[in-house]
Amino acid sequence: MLYTLHEAAYHAATPLRFGALSLKTLWSSPANPWSDTALARNIVAMSDVFESVTRRYGKPEWGLDxxxxxxxxxxxxxxxxxxxxxxxxxxxxxxxxxxxxxxxxxxxxxxxxxxxxxxxxxxxxxxxxxxxxxxxxxxxxxxxxxxxxxxxxxxxxxxxxxxxxxxxxxxxxxxxxxxxxxxxxxxxxxxxxxxxxxxxxxxxxxxxxxxxxxxxxxxxxxxxxxxxxxPFAWFRSNMIYTVPLPYAGVGRRVYPGFVQLYSFMSMNEARHREAHWAYFNDLVAGDGDSAARHEAFYDEYLSVLDLTExxxxxxxxxxxxxxxxxxxxxxxxxxxxxxxxxxxxxxxxxxxxxxxxxxxxxxxxxxxxxxxxxxxxxxxxxxxxxxxxxxxxxxxxxxxxxxxxxxxxxxxxxxxxxxxxxxxxxxxxxx
Incomplete structure (x- = not known):
């Protein structure tokens, strides 16, 4: 059930994510006379952060050409x-x-x-x-x-x-x-x-x-x-869930990657919260290099896979x-x-x-x-x-x-x- 709810939450957030991207486009457009104001920079940064935390992260590329x-x-x-x-x-x-x-x-x-x-x-x-x-x-x-x-x-x-x-x-x-x-x-x-x-x-x-x-x-x-x-039974009861549609492995019992991710992030919750706050501030300040380093790390860190039960x-x-x-x-x-x-x-x-x-x-x-x-x-x-x-x-x-x-x-x-x-x-x- 948790896996299904997780998927439902992701899809429910999709309209909001597209809305955030539209808001970013509107307030960062050169045609917008207020695009270079503090208000615009804050709205654009807020939209970026929201999009990044609600996005589905697929398998990263190796990038070793x-x-x-x-x-x-x-x-x-x-x-x-x-x-x-x-x-x-x-x-x-x-x-x-x-x-x-x-x-x-x-x-x-x-x-x-x-x-x-x-x-x-x-x-x-x-x-x-x-x-x-x-x-x-x-x-x-x-x-x-x-x-x-x-x-x-x-x-x-x-x-x-x-x-x-x-x-x-x-x-x-x-x-x-x-x-x-x-x-x-x-x-x-x-x-x-x-x-x-x-x-x-x-x-x-x-x-x-x-x-x-x-x-x-x-x-x-x-x-x-x-x-x-x-106890071993606790892990079986609390960490294993069934893969829903539309995945090819529908019906397979797995330890979901998102459960592992949430477990690790909860161990250092304050650090991740501070990292995202710093990311927001870097975007507002126009510090592209620092923002890019944050994005590169979390693009990898938030990409997870499931393990078989x-x-x-x-x-x-x-x-x-x-x-x-x-x-x-x-x-x-x-x-x-x-x-x-x-x-x-x-x-x-x-x-x-x-x-x-x-x-x-x-x-x-x-x-x-x-x-x-x-x-x-x-x-x-x-x-x-x-x-x-x-x-x-x-x-x-x-x-x-x-x-x-x-x-x-x-x-x-x-x-x-x-x-x-x-x-x-x-x-x-x-x-």
Whole structure:
């Protein structure tokens, strides 16, 4: 019922939204003799703010048509190399001739970035992709909005996620590097363990976990405490709703993206309120640059997707309530996930000092859970003065975190190609 009411509210606001746009056009028109008055600027700004908070935000564009490498603008084309009803594996193909001009080899190591399936689109990692494009052949998981998947396609749960990660690593055709950003940490680690136990030829050379709840019992945040305090039945009763018409997935039970969005915004309600007030004032003052930055952020932040009922509830149960992977009690398709089976996959963990989603300790727990990875193949990094988002985006990510990850992967790649321990990553820890 809530989903239907949400859709009804959106459509009910449509005439008001068009009215606001008409008002903006009237009061900003050069033909209006009062367009340059304080009254007009306030009306135009008010109309802009109203339109932005009532708009339907679709999936953002990647906007990565080119990337600058060593002073050369390298064209980038986006192609889908593998797909299922639930995910598209996207490759960012760099132009070979431009790479040659930049003095870079066309045949770079492959990196699979596993984007979170937690309410936002993979485009949230645009800055993450752009960084790795400097030195690697980049692929990313582009998860599909569950409300657009017809019921006939079946269900998609936590264990299907593990299977997808494994299948996509296989699709790369060689030993690559895998990066899990936030939510994917546990299922990616499970997939790596299963591939390691099988001595799979496409098991990754390295795995990097960034702000991931590998063991959510450590340094619990408000999100973790909510998952612990509420019984499992509460999540099923209060967080799951049915997709209405006209979506292709009508009848599918989902955890709606707008519920996730409202939950996150309520955690920092004052900050969002202040941001919109500042946006209004920037519009009135004619500060286009500040207004554009606000719009760019919220265009991405307010674009959300739905999760299937089974994936959301199984993640709450497995990761945040029972902590099965951290306890060594996770079973997948009749097999116990044995993290001790990982012996030749290099491990890097990255945490943010001020992360309020995955507290410090939750991600680095992977080191203790994977006891048979040699010390020379580990990197543990805690980035000072960044929160959750800063772990994989922003200035400190570009200038401090990514160079560490790049060097870590290059050493792991060299060790994997040589088949010896001589070039394996040296131990490094930062706090």
């Amino acid at each position: 080119q990337v600058e490498i060593s002073g050369v603008d390298v064209p980038v084309s986006i192609e889908t190399v593998w797909s299922s009803p639930w995910c598209n594996l996207i490759r960012f193909r760099r132009d070979g001739s431009a790479l040659k001009k930049a003095g870079r080899p066309a045949d770079a190591p492959k990196v699979l970035i596993v984007a979170p399936l937690s309410g936002h689109y993979a485009t949230l990692l645009r800055g993450t992709v752009e960084a790795w494009l400097q030195d690697f052949d980049v692929y990313i998981t582009d998860w599909v909005n569950a409300r657009n998947v017809p019921l006939m396609e079946g269900r998609f749960g936590f264990h299907d996620y593990i299977d997808h990660v494994r299948t996509m690593l296989e699709a790369l055709g060689e030993r690559a590097h895998v990066v899990a950003v936030c939510q994917p940490g546990p299922p990616v680690l499970a997939a790596c363990a299963l591939m390691a136990e099988d001595a799979h030829p496409q098991r990754p050379l390295s795995m990097t976990y960034m702000g991931s709840p590998i063991d959510a019992r450590l340094s619990p945040t408000l999100t973790n405490e909510l998952a612990e305090q509420k 089974e994936f959301y509830l199984q993640t709450v149960d497995i990761v945040f309530q029972k902590h099965l992977l951290a306890k060594g009690e996770l079973w997948h398709r009749g097999r116990r996930v044995d993290l001790s089976a990982i012996t030749d996959i290099a491990l890097m963990t990255v945490e943010g000092e001020n992360d309020d989603i995955s507290g410090v300790g939750q991600t680095q727990a992977a080191h203790g859970l994977c006891p048979n990875i040699p010390e020379a193949m580990r990197v543990l990094h805690v980035q000072a003065e960044v929160g959750h988002y800063g772990v994989f985006n922003g200035r400190r990510f570009r200038e401090e975190i990514y160079p560490l990850a790049r060097d870590f992967m290059n050493r792991a790649h060299g060790a994997g190609e040589s088949g010896t321990d001589a070039e394996r990553p040296s131990p490094r820890a930062a706090a």
